Amino acid sequence: xxxxxxSVIVGxxxxxxxxxxxxxxxxxxxxxxxxxxxxxxxxxxxxLGGVGEFTVQFDKLNGQGFKMYGGMAESGETKQTPVxxxxxxxxxxxxxxxxxxxxxxxxxxxxxxxxxxxxxxxxQKATQINGNISFGNLTMKENYVGDxxxxxxxxAQEFTQGADSITIDNGNLKTVYLFQQKVSLPGxxxxxxxxx
Amino acid sequence: MRRFHWQTxxxxxxxxxxxxxxxxxxxxxxxxxxxxxxxxxxxxxxxAVFAGFFLGGMVLLMGILAYAMPRLSTLLGIIGMFxxxxxxxxxxxxxxxxxxxxxxxxxxxxxxxxxxSESDAPIAHHEAAADKEPSAATD
Numbered sequence: 420x421x422x423x424x425x426s427v428i429v430g431x432x433x434x435x436x437x438x439x440x441x442x443x444x445x446x447x448x449x450x451x452x453x454x455x456x457x458x459x460x461x462x463x464x465x466x467l468g469g470v471g472e473f474t475v476q477f478d479k480l481n482g483q484g485f486k487m488y489g490g491m492a493e494s495g496e497t498k499q500t501p502v503x504x505x506x507x508x509x510x511x512x513x514x515x516x517x518x519x520x521x522x523x524x525x526x527x528x529x530x531x532x533x534x535x536x537x538x539x540x541x542x543q544k545a546t547q548i549n550g551n552i553s554f555g556n557l558t559m560k561e562n563y564v565g566d567x568x569x570x571x572x573x574x575a576q577e578f579t580q581g582a583d584s585i586t587i588d589n590g591n592l593k594t595v596y597l598f599q600q601k602v603s604l605p606g607x608x609x610x611x612x613x614x615x
Numbered sequence: 616m617r618r619f620h621w622q623t624x625x626x627x628x629x630x631x632x633x634x635x636x637x638x639x640x641x642x643x644x645x646x647x648x649x650x651x652x653x654x655x656x657x658x659x660x661x662x663a664v665f666a667g668f669f670l671g672g673m674v675l676l677m678g679i680l681a682y683a684m685p686r687l688s689t690l691l692g693i694i695g696m697f698x699x700x701x702x703x704x705x706x707x708x709x710x711x712x713x714x715x716x717x718x719x720x721x722x723x724x725x726x727x728x729x730x731x732s733e734s735d736a737p738i739a740h741h742e743a744a745a746d747k748e749p750s751a752a753t754d
Contacts, residue, residue, distance in 0.1 A: 428685055430629045430730040438726035441692070445718035449700050 472546065473519035475592045477512045482541075484508030485554070485585040489574035492544040492595045502544040502595060504575070507585065512536040515604075517597075525614050533606030540600025547593040555584035632688045632727035636681035638720025639695045643675025645709035645716065646702045667706030673698040674717050681724050688724045696721025 490504040517530040557580070564577045650667040677695030681688055699708065699717020708714030 426731045426733055428630045428729040429732040431632065431685070431727050432730070433632075433723060433726045434728050435726070438722055441696070441722035441725040442718065445696050445700065445722055448697075449703075449714060449718065452700060452703055 472593055472595055473517060473597075475543075475590070475594050475597070476514075476516045476518070477590045478514030478588070480510055480512045480585070480587040480590055482507040482510035482585045483583065485582045487580040488576070489578060490544060491571050491574065500546060500595060501574070502546055503548065505541070505543045505545060505548075507541045507543075508539070510538045510541050512538070520614060522614065527612040527614055529608075529610050529612060531608045531610075532604045533608070534604075536602065536604055538599045538602045540598075542596075542598040543592070543594055544596040545592045545594050548590075549592070550590035551588040553586045554582040557582045630729075631685035632681055632692070632724045635688070635692060635720050635723030635725075635727060636678050638716050638723065639674055639678030639681060639692075639699075640720075641678075642695075642699050642709065642713045642717035642720055643671055643673075643678055645713035646671035646674055646699065646706050648709060648713075649706045666704060667702060670698045670702040671706055671709075671713075674702065674713075677724075678720065685727070685729060688727045688729075692721040692724025692727075695724065 484507060486506040488504050490502050491499045492502045512532075513535055515532045515536045518527055520527050559578075559580045561578050562576050564573045567573045567576060647668065650665075650671060674695050677691045677698070681691045681695070684691070696718055699714050699721065702708050702717075703711075703714060706713070708717075
């Protein structure tokens with residue numbers, strides 16, 4: 420006759436050797452993954468926002484699949500600021516420089532890339548756009564939004580602008596939010612400057 | 616009464632990889648914070664942020680399951696740790712803090728060894744039976 424006995428857990432302990440092996444394996448895997456990103460300079464789903472307004476400057480931007488509409492976003496000073504939302508499917512940027520002033524600390528953080536930055540899936544919310552801009556197949560459209568209740572949806576749908584291609588020379592954008600699905604930053608440099 | 620609750624909690628805690636599961640849970644919440652703030656974009660399937668939601672959710676789930684199924688702590692720890700590291704893509708690993716907590720939590724779950732006892736036998740007699748799987752005794 421066979422009789423099964425029910426085993427229950429009455430306690431437990433952490434074994435040191437497997438713990439060390441697991442920790443070592445985990446950090447080694449993380450290090451490998453980070454070094455692959457570091458070597459190729461590729462980052463995925465990189466958001467930059469919630470730090471208030473920052474400045475994006477570049478010498479030249481070439482983009483495909485451009486779309487612009489109105490929206491609202493958080494900034495350092497106000498909860499809701501009216502913004503332009505720019506979406507670009509693929510973009511190549513030369514001479515990119517992103518900077519943010521921290522006046523309380525008297526510091527400016529600068530992120531610079533010496534090579535050509537390529538971005539997939541760029542979403543950017545700007546309060547001001549300056550530069551020499553040219554479009555290919557530009558469409559501007561005003562849509563009926565009388566039946567839309569949500570003011571943010573209303574702003575997004577009322578006026579839309581789209582273009583197959585966009586080129587901006589000497590761009591200077593006051594930005595509150597930046598998101599890239601995939602970005603490669605060759606020759607990236609991060610440094611701090613003292614504010615005058 | 617309070618002491619009784621505390622003792623019940625300590626007894627419950629001893630029988631599962633408590634700290635490992637708690638760190639995994641915390642890691643999952645931190646990793647999910649980024650895609651939750653990018654929800655407008657992340658609901659599009661196939662998007663990298665969607666992967667962030669998935670991986671952050673996996674870490675959170677492994678933490679909860681490690682409380683409920685301590686027998687599977689090694690497997691849950693491995694999946695939790697792996698998901699936390701991969702979340703670097705899509706959720707930035709909760710600004711790396713989530714990933715590091717996930718690695719430590721996962722390692723604690725992997726290294727946790729339960730002590731078994733047959734339900735109707737005295738505990739002290741079976742304390743030496745640690746690291747053994749549930750047994751089937753023959754008569």
